[in-house]
Amino acid sequence: MPDDGDTGAERPRLSAAMRIEQALMEEISAGELAPGERLDEARLATRFGASRTPVREALSRLTAQGVLVQGERRGAFVAAYNREELSQIFEAMHEIEAACARIASQRLNLLARSEIENAQAACWHAAEAGDRRAFLRANEAFHAAIYRATGNPYMAEIAAEFRRRTGPFRARKFATRDDLLASAQSHDALIADIFSEDSTTASKAMRAHMTESFMQALRAN
Amino acid sequence: MPDDGDTGAERPRLSAAMRIEQALMEEISAGELAPGERLDEARLATRFGASRTPVREALSRLTAQGVLVQGERRGAFVAAYNREELSQIFEAMHEIEAACARIASQRLNLLARSEIENAQAACWHAAEAGDRRAFLRANEAFHAAIYRATGNPYMAEIAAEFRRRTGPFRARKFATRDDLLASAQSHDALIADIFSEDSTTASKAMRAHMTESFMQALRAN
DNA sequence: CTGACATTAGTTGTATGCAAAAACGAGTGT
DNA sequence: ACACTCGTTTTTGCATACAACTAATGTCAG
Numbered sequence: 223m224p225d226d227g228d229t230g231a232e233r234p235r236l237s238a239a240m241r242i243e244q245a246l247m248e249e250i251s252a253g254e255l256a257p258g259e260r261l262d263e264a265r266l267a268t269r270f271g272a273s274r275t276p277v278r279e280a281l282s283r284l285t286a287q288g289v290l291v292q293g294e295r296r297g298a299f300v301a302a303y304n305r306e307e308l309s310q311i312f313e314a315m316h317e318i319e320a321a322c323a324r325i326a327s328q329r330l331n332l333l334a335r336s337e338i339e340n341a342q343a344a345c346w347h348a349a350e351a352g353d354r355r356a357f358l359r360a361n362e363a364f365h366a367a368i369y370r371a372t373g374n375p376y377m378a379e380i381a382a383e384f385r386r387r388t389g390p391f392r393a394r395k396f397a398t399r400d401d402l403l404a405s406a407q408s409h410d411a412l413i414a415d416i417f418s419e420d421s422t423t424a425s426k427a428m429r430a431h432m433t434e435s436f437m438q439a440l441r442a443n
Numbered sequence: 444m445p446d447d448g449d450t451g452a453e454r455p456r457l458s459a460a461m462r463i464e465q466a467l468m469e470e471i472s473a474g475e476l477a478p479g480e481r482l483d484e485a486r487l488a489t490r491f492g493a494s495r496t497p498v499r500e501a502l503s504r505l506t507a508q509g510v511l512v513q514g515e516r517r518g519a520f521v522a523a524y525n526r527e528e529l530s531q532i533f534e535a536m537h538e539i540e541a542a543c544a545r546i547a548s549q550r551l552n553l554l555a556r557s558e559i560e561n562a563q564a565a566c567w568h569a570a571e572a573g574d575r576r577a578f579l580r581a582n583e584a585f586h587a588a589i590y591r592a593t594g595n596p597y598m599a600e601i602a603a604e605f606r607r608r609t610g611p612f613r614a615r616k617f618a619t620r621d622d623l624l625a626s627a628q629s630h631d632a633l634i635a636d637i638f639s640e641d642s643t644t645a646s647k648a649m650r651a652h653m654t655e656s657f658m659q660a661l662r663a664n
Numbered sequence: 665c666t667g668a669c670a671t672t673a674g675t676t677g678t679a680t681g682c683a684a685a686a687a688c689g690a691g692t693g694t
Numbered sequence: 695a696c697a698c699t700c701g702t703t704t705t706t707g708c709a710t711a712c713a714a715c716t717a718a719t720g721t722c723a724g
Contacts, residue, residue: 515685
């Protein structure tokens with residue numbers, strides 16, 4: 223089997239629409255595409271070296287996931303929320319994350335613990351290096367590991383979806399290297415409470431983590 | 444103005460893709476398209492009198508919402524869940540609904556109370572008449588009223604989304620008139636606890652209601 | 665100078681055509 | 695008789711072309 227040396231991540235010739243969708247999602251949750259910014263189909267098509275058809279497909283799916291909003295015949299925009307809406311979204315996310323933490327603490331197994339700790343190690347590594355982009359990815363991986371630890375892919379999916387929607391707003395609070403280090407430290411406390419295998423403690427710890435995170439995000443928006 | 448007689452429901456010339464998407468969603472949650480059934484793009488195009496392009500767009504969006512699943516190059520299928528997956532979906536729904544009940548009980552205002560009571564009255568009416576289809580609609584309206592009572596449209600949206608995904612599986616447990624009456628009675632107890640404005644009581648009551656509902660659904664699938 | 669209106673450029677929504685991949689089936693060899 | 699291979703057919707994925715609508719710009723009347 224003369225397979226090329228991809229390290230575990232098999233990608234069986236990703237379709238163009240998928241590729242564009244993931245690329246846009248990455249840029250949006252990293253905050254590189256500002257909320258309210260317009261996405262022109264033709265420009266995206268030329269930029270990704272494809273035609274408008276797969277671009278439209280990607281935009282459609284991102285809209286269905288709530289990352290974009292599409293007017294009647296007015297094009298697609300990165301979803302922009304005012305403070306009231308942001309607060310509501312964060313409240314919903316708060317609930318989901320707390321539920322995930324509670325379930326995860328009840329079902330934690332060795333593999334899940336290992337994945338969470340690995341992700342956290344990557345967070346520390348990126349934070350100490352001051353690599354903002356790497357930290358954002360590691361941070362997402364950390365929370366994704368907690369979601370997976372619930373053993374419930376559907377819970378994990380909604381949690382991840384909210385995380386993507388709020389990405390641009392959360393990303394703005396990670397400006398300096400100290401912000402990254404503070405976040406990593408907050409993770410350490412959270413991990414301890416989740417690993418305590420007491421679901422109430424885990425849930426409360428996650429609520430605290432989220433509340434802190436949201437307060438910062440609301441200040442920055 | 445030679446407009447056709449639309450009764451209040453303004454529809455500013457719905458785009459073909461939207462029209463197809465909504466029609467398919469309707470048919471799927473009503474169970475007319477069985478889980479696992481394949482959706483052929485060309486057939487749908489001819490059926491809706493459109494080309495494949497808007498059909499593809501609709502399928503894409505339904506896939507993003509989890510109503511369909513799309514293989515690599517194998518077309519779109521109505522999402523089918525085995526008992527394990529069903530149990531996980533129900534668990535997630537369980538959490539969301541409990542959170543909704545808790546928040547709703549904290550923010551309940553007179554309008555929301557009125558809407559919940561009206562929906563419940565419709566449930567009783569349909570149950571006593573043994574009208575299964577009307578009861579299903581009223582049941583959805585009842586839960587939707589609770590979602591709206593949270594004052595958080597994002598929580599409401601995920602809750603509704605799960606309800607649509609599980610629709611075909613929950614519907615099967617409402618076979619006889621007695622099933623409808625039992626469900627309506629269960630609602631009465633639930634309402635009392637939500638109106639108590641004690642969030643813990645409300646949350647527990649919703650959990651009980653959902654657990655009961657899920658047990659029945661799992662038996663029927 | 666301001667407001668309304670027509671025109672025009674630009675963008676979105678839809679249709680059609682084409683190429684590639686997968687399902688299907690026939691035929692052949694063991 | 696069974697399995698495997700090769701060719702056909704169906705269907706998806708993408709590109710391009712065109713139509714419909716929006717928004718902006720410029721013009722003209724008040």
